[in-house]
Amino acid sequence: MAAYLESLIAELSGIDPIWAYCILLLSAFLENVIPPVPGDTVVVFSAYLVGRGTLGLWPVFLTTWIGGTAGFLGMYYLGYSRGRAFFTSRGGRFFSLEGLAKAEYWLQRYGVILLLGNRFLSGIRSVIAIGAGLGGMKWMTVAVCGAISTAVWNGLLLYAGLMVGQNWEQVTGLLKQYNIVLLGLLLLLVVVFLWRWWAKRS
DSSP states (O other), X not given: OHHHHHXXXXXXXXXXXXXXXXXXXXXXXXXXXXXXXXXHHHHHHHHHHHHTTSSOHHHHHHHHHHHHHHHHHHHHHHHHHXXXXXXXXXXXXXXXHHHHHHHHHHHHHHHHXXXXXXXXXXXXXXXXXXXXXXXXXXXXXXXXXXXXXHHHHHHHHHHHHHHHGGGTHHHHHHHHHHHHHHHHHHHHHHHHHHHHHHHHHO
């Protein structure tokens, strides 16, 4: 791994930094559009590159912030403009209708709070954005909350990456554990919600 990192750093050092920042912006954007893209890992690794002097801190922060916010708004616009029919015919392969319905329900109840915390909800960020669009939330509210959430989350990732230096993979390991715990909590919330729904019907 160390040899691979040194090789990657050497390659990035040999290209125009503008291209490196474009790659960061694109990865941050695609993470929202194609959830399997490891955007958080890229942000943490870029912090290591900042520590090595390969990239600049503020350009890294701005490109990942702009890319993440643009991707979030893109998914919001998709839900807002296409509606539920689009996901019935095409999007069902990537986003379940049940998940979107739950996102709409929680957005109706908690709205701004959920939008502000969307970056901390890894795995369902795109669903929240689409749910906001399907629910017809105002684009300015979605944009401001999405931008704030992305700035705080990416700032924390960059800070953590800078603190651990070349041991940046420790942060990605913690992210995996965080995602597992988060998934467990979300499943628990779903169980509680279904139980309350069943109790009211019986």
